[in-house]
Amino acid sequence: MISFDSMxxxxxxxxxxxxxxxxxxxxxxxxxxxxxxxxxTLEAQRACNFYKKTQSLxxxxxxxxGVYCVNHGKVKVFKRGExxxxxxxxxAKAGDLIGFRAMFSGxxxxxxxxxxxxxxxxxxxxxxxxxxxxxxxxxxxxxxxELSKELSDRADFxxxxxxxxxxxxxxxxxxxxxxxxxxxxxNLSREDLANFVGTATETLIRLLKEFKEDGCLEIEVRKLRxxxxxxxxxxxxx
Amino acid sequence: MISFDSMxxxxxxxxxxxxxxxxxxxxxxxxxxxxxxxxxTLEAQRACNFYKKTQSLxxxxxxxxGVYCVNHGKVKVFKRGExxxxxxxxxAKAGDLIGFRAMFSGxxxxxxxxxxxxxxxxxxxxxxxxxxxxxxxxxxxxxxxELSKELSDRADFxxxxxxxxxxxxxxxxxxxxxxxxxxxxxNLSREDLANFVGTATETLIRLLKEFKEDGCLEIEVRKLRxxxxxxxxxxxxx
DNA sequence: AAATAAATATGATTTTCGTCATTTTTTAGC
DNA sequence: GCTAAAAAATGACGAAAATCATATTTATTT
Numbered sequence: 001m002i003s004f005d006s007m008x009x010x011x012x013x014x015x016x017x018x019x020x021x022x023x024x025x026x027x028x029x030x031x032x033x034x035x036x037x038x039x040x041t042l043e044a045q046r047a048c049n050f051y052k053k054t055q056s057l058x059x060x061x062x063x064x065x066g067v068y069c070v071n072h073g074k075v076k077v078f079k080r081g082e083x084x085x086x087x088x089x090x091x092a093k094a095g096d097l098i099g100f101r102a103m104f105s106g107x108x109x110x111x112x113x114x115x116x117x118x119x120x121x122x123x124x125x126x127x128x129x130x131x132x133x134x135x136x137x138x139x140x141x142x143x144x145x146e147l148s149k150e151l152s153d154r155a156d157f158x159x160x161x162x163x164x165x166x167x168x169x170x171x172x173x174x175x176x177x178x179x180x181x182x183x184x185x186x187n188l189s190r191e192d193l194a195n196f197v198g199t200a201t202e203t204l205i206r207l208l209k210e211f212k213e214d215g216c217l218e219i220e221v222r223k224l225r226x227x228x229x230x231x232x233x234x235x236x237x238x
Numbered sequence: 239m240i241s242f243d244s245m246x247x248x249x250x251x252x253x254x255x256x257x258x259x260x261x262x263x264x265x266x267x268x269x270x271x272x273x274x275x276x277x278x279t280l281e282a283q284r285a286c287n288f289y290k291k292t293q294s295l296x297x298x299x300x301x302x303x304g305v306y307c308v309n310h311g312k313v314k315v316f317k318r319g320e321x322x323x324x325x326x327x328x329x330a331k332a333g334d335l336i337g338f339r340a341m342f343s344g345x346x347x348x349x350x351x352x353x354x355x356x357x358x359x360x361x362x363x364x365x366x367x368x369x370x371x372x373x374x375x376x377x378x379x380x381x382x383x384e385l386s387k388e389l390s391d392r393a394d395f396x397x398x399x400x401x402x403x404x405x406x407x408x409x410x411x412x413x414x415x416x417x418x419x420x421x422x423x424x425n426l427s428r429e430d431l432a433n434f435v436g437t438a439t440e441t442l443i444r445l446l447k448e449f450k451e452d453g454c455l456e457i458e459v460r461k462l463r464x465x466x467x468x469x470x471x472x473x474x475x476x
Numbered sequence: 477a478a479a480t481a482a483a484t485a486t487g488a489t490t491t492t493c494g495t496c497a498t499t500t501t502t503t504a505g506c
Numbered sequence: 507g508c509t510a511a512a513a514a515a516t517g518a519c520g521a522a523a524a525t526c527a528t529a530t531t532t533a534t535t536t
Binding site: 104 | 475
């Protein structure tokens with residue numbers, strides 16, 4: 001049985017057919033430099049789909065066929081380690097593009113993606129996307145920039161993983177998640193959060209309790225709200 | 239005082255002026271799709287320099303002015319954590335390009351690079367490089383592909399860091415280093431190796447001893463030689 | 477070649493964190 | 507609203523790996 005909210009979203013046509021012109025990806029994202037005619041083309045080519053919570057966009061090892069543009073919602077991008085434990089590499093929010101790495105590598109997906117909440121996500125086929133890039137230098141440079149930024153972020157991620165304690169990593173992760181969730185409370189299962197921080201779920205739960213007792217966090221069942229960012233920054237040791 | 243080898247390298251002009259046409263970066267690297275006229279331009283624009291061991295190419299926080307193409311030698315790309323401990327993100331070998339991420343991001347270097355051995359490294363100024371990319375779709379796609387590959391590698395790296403034991407990570411790292419060093423023995427200080435694996439130097443030394451006793455590794459002072467790759471693969475748990 | 481410095485190695489100890497077992501709470505299905 | 511299942515929480519324990527102290531070997535300098 002699907003939830004009332006899901007139902008509402010599925011029925012609400014505005015969720016399914018969102019104009020590219022009003023998509024957040026044009027505000028801060030890659031499609032920033034998209035002009036009138038190209039915008040129309042994009043609008044015509046992309047397919048807009050609704051994903052309810054925990055639905056899969058693509059799995060590790062499958063063939064990339066295009067890129068995904070998050071119009072509304074959140075998506076986790078993750079890898080599975082040997083024992084099947086997920087490592088969340090990235091959490092995409094509205095306006096973010098997913099899966100364009102695989103457009104260029106010519107390889108199968110090395111990661112998987114799954115919605116973390118009810119989401120509205122558009123799909124742009126590989127050839128259409130590559131075509132746009134071919135003839136739009138601004139977009140091309142945007143992609144270069146985005147790939148570069150992600151590379152840099154991952155270098156940080158690696159360094160944190162290698163050198164910081166789980167406590168520091170959690171503090172750091174919460175700061176990142178604050179940016180992603182904005183005004184909303186951070187809405188992740190304990191397991192997902194643990195898989196983002198890179199620790200055991202039990203350890204994560206204990207640390208969250210500590211942070212709460214330290215007065216920098218409010219905890220509801222699935223919702224975390226940072227109430228002392230300054231303290232969190234000092235806990236992250238940066 | 240510089241070593242005899244360094245001296246020899248510095249005096250040997252063939253080290254300083256290597257033809258792009260015979261550079262390894264054309265064999266397996268980005269400049270694969272470079273044709274006659276462009277190759278000549280590249281040849282004319284690039285400056286070839288000799289770096290002795292432990293010399294810095296660029297430091298964290300400085301302004302990127304171009305890309306570095308390793309003609310001969312090895313270069314470590316690393317980040318410093320809070321307490322100044324290095325985390326090696328990548329080790330570049332002959333034919334690899336370094337620092338092109340920063341070409342596109344418009345930001346300062348977020349990492350540093352330093353030669354691990356006496357090396358011959360060419361420099362291509364930012365504007366020249368961007369110019370080449372602008373007018374060479376094949377090169378452009380090569381860059382996309384390379385950036386994508388590195389992103390994927392780093393996702394693996396993060397997952398390994400988060401989920402594997404130090405022993406497994408060391409085994410995995412040695413396998414990567416085998417590819418980088420090819421026929422040559424792996425030539426890294428214990429500290430550098432520890433900073434690549436992401437562990438304390440003491441822990442690394444103890445594990446190397448174990449691997450040696452297990453018969454998969456031959457250890458000279460600074461040189462490691464894998465003698466049982468199969469065993470190493472099983473130790474890496476992959 | 478001796479002296480100093482740097483890198484490597486080893487031992488003892490402590491801390492962090494993962495694992496396993498179990499309980500409590502929350503969510504979803506009927 | 508009750509039941510089953512899933513998620514969250516807590517406790518006890520042990521293993522892995524960091525830290526600190528110190529010794530030994532190798533490199534560098536004079």
